[in-house]
Amino acid sequence: MIPSSICADCAVRDRALCASLSDEELLELNALGQRRHLSRGEALFWAGDDSAICANLLDGVLKIVASTSDGREQIVGLLYPADFAGQLFAAQVDFTIAALTDVDLCVFPRGAFEKVLQRHARMEHLLLQRTLAALGEARSRMLSLARKSAEEKVAGFLIDMTVRMADASSRATPGGPVTFDLPLSRGQMADILGLTIETVSRQMTKLRDAGVINLPGGRAITIADGPALIRRAEAA
Amino acid sequence: MIPSSICADCAVRDRALCASLSDEELLELNALGQRRHLSRGEALFWAGDDSAICANLLDGVLKIVASTSDGREQIVGLLYPADFAGQLFAAQVDFTIAALTDVDLCVFPRGAFEKVLQRHARMEHLLLQRTLAALGEARSRMLSLARKSAEEKVAGFLIDMTVRMADASSRATPGGPVTFDLPLSRGQMADILGLTIETVSRQMTKLRDAGVINLPGGRAITIADGPALIRRAEAA
DNA sequence: CGAATATTTGAAGCGAATCAATGCAAGTGG
DNA sequence: CCACTTGCATTGATTCGCTTCAAATATTCG
Numbered sequence A, B: 001m002i003p004s005s006i007c008a009d010c011a012v013r014d015r016a017l018c019a020s021l022s023d024e025e026l027l028e029l030n031a032l033g034q035r036r037h038l039s040r041g042e043a044l045f046w047a048g049d050d051s052a053i054c055a056n057l058l059d060g061v062l063k064i065v066a067s068t069s070d071g072r073e074q075i076v077g078l079l080y081p082a083d084f085a086g087q088l089f090a091a092q093v094d095f096t097i098a099a100l101t102d103v104d105l106c107v108f109p110r111g112a113f114e115k116v117l118q119r120h121a122r123m124e125h126l127l128l129q130r131t132l133a134a135l136g137e138a139r140s141r142m143l144s145l146a147r148k149s150a151e152e153k154v155a156g157f158l159i160d161m162t163v164r165m166a167d168a169s170s171r172a173t174p175g176g177p178v179t180f181d182l183p184l185s186r187g188q189m190a191d192i193l194g195l196t197i198e199t200v201s202r203q204m205t206k207l208r209d210a211g212v213i214n215l216p217g218g219r220a221i222t223i224a225d226g227p228a229l230i231r232r233a234e235a236a
Numbered sequence C: 001c002g003a004a005t006a007t008t009t010g011a012a013g014c015g016a017a018t019c020a021a022t023g024c025a026a027g028t029g030g
Numbered sequence D: 001c002c003a004c005t006t007g008c009a010t011t012g013a014t015t016c017g018c019t020t021c022a023a024a025t026a027t028t029c030g
Helices: A023-032 A110-119 A121-147 A150-169 A186-193 A197-209 A226-234 B023-032 B110-119 B121-147 B150-169 B186-193 B197-209 B226-234
Strands: A034-038 A043-045 A053-059 A062-067 A073-079 A096-099 A103-109 A178-181 A213-217 A220-223 B034-038 B043-045 B053-059 B062-067 B073-079 B096-099 B103-109 B178-181 B213-217 B220-223
Touching: A023 A103, A023 A110, A043 A053, A053 A110, A062 A186, A062 B121, A073 A121, A073 A186, A073 B121, A103 A110, A110 A121, A121 A150, A121 B062, A121 B073, A121 B121, A150 A178, A150 A186, A150 A197, A150 A220, A150 A226, A186 A197, A197 A213, B023 B103, B023 B110, B043 B053, B053 B110, B062 B186, B073 B121, B073 B186, B103 B110, B110 B121, B121 B150, B150 B178, B150 B186, B150 B197, B150 B220, B150 B226, B186 B197, B197 B213
Parallel strands: none
Antiparallel strands: A034 A103, A043 A096, A053 A103, A062 A073, A062 A096, A178 A220, A213 A220, B034 B103, B043 B096, B053 B103, B062 B073, B062 B096, B178 B220, B213 B220
16 A cells, blocks of 8 residues: 555544544545644635645644734634644634644645535534534633633633643643643733733733742743632622 | 324424434434423533433524633633534533523433434534534634623624624624624623623723724624724734 | 613723833844 | 744733622503
8 A cells, every 4th residue: 555545543443523433434634634744823725715735634633813903812712633624514614723732734625525524424424513512612712802801811721631641642631730821822822712912921921929920930830729720700 | 194293393304413414304303302492591411410411402592611610600601592502522521501581492302312413424524514614613712702802802793793783684784884782791791701790891982982893882882983893802 | 651671971090002222132244 | 052043831910891789760561
């Protein structure tokens, strides 16, 4: 076998939408997919572009960005490895998708991908479930954005990141202090939380001064008092 | 034929998810569905409840509500006739659904509905498309909630309502002054826009004083200067 | 009509944004 | 190796928009 088999060594073969397909069924997608790399900051496509492509995220983190005509921006979603990117069944895309880190993708022509979906109900079902999950998350974030204080937002975000990092490195020390590197800059955190860089920074400082977290330097953070962090994420 | 055929006279037969089914296929759902009425203010279910039922909305308006543990609330979605309500593939529901007006529903047991869905790919496909649309709308609202000023939010909301009312009554006078009754109280508008009642009221007054709208009394509103309203919905 | 509910209006306070430096680490080139 | 740039983060001072608290109308409905 010639290495036309890009799926064979795919890091997300059994977690992405492809997981719903057998090896034989996968051949079809294999022929369609194109590996592609984006450097930090590059966009996969811009809001308003024709909806020509979609993709599975293999590695890295993508942001989904909504913006006003005068340039204000809001990150409305993040995509992690095995997540699906793109807007199906639409002529144009409504949101910009760009790389927060260097990213590897498996890109498909949208039309062709939709046809594959049509023929594989199990894959469409999986996509439905993921879309429903994304909708629930979006709605939860609407509550945060609209009703929570800066402190609650930042604390909640740190908890989310802690959970995600714990999942990844599964260094399970429940309750105990955990240290990891935040994958996002203050500016990106602000874009997600609907705040400004300065406010995020001030809240981080406040949490440090309160002994809830430590900030050893760089992007590193230590959760010194998880329960206290949770309390602050839900404070009235 | 005995009137077991509740679908026969269904107002949303060809706009709801059911539109994807033939008359014969519909018999199955017909046997499953139960008509139900909710009075203004009543809940279909509460966040945290077991996800036991789902429903097609026949008439009226439902709100989807997210809330914090200390009682702050945010309306994260509205449902109109022919829309689908409920959380599939989940043990518990994450959001409260309640009636903004008196509503009529066609209620199904969730499990049974999912089985029907499984057997009818076209229906599942339609649900996927609707879910994708809802996700897009949720993300747009995230931008509004997080980044837009009170004036932009209120103006944008009034435009949305104008479009929706125009669709319904199709009294197409593009650009010309349009009058209709807002179906929502100031409080409900505030819950949707992430503002307080007072701020909504003040913005309405400001728009009236600027000659953009008229407020003849009660819930009535006249859009006196549509273009100006649009400008204010997008102002920097 | 009159009670209850919704809306408008006013005054004061607060939280986050904005404006403005300063600090800090990493890379670049002389 | 050090001066310099560049990008990111922190901190401070101030402003501004929205909320909060408090009445005073309107409106609806029994």
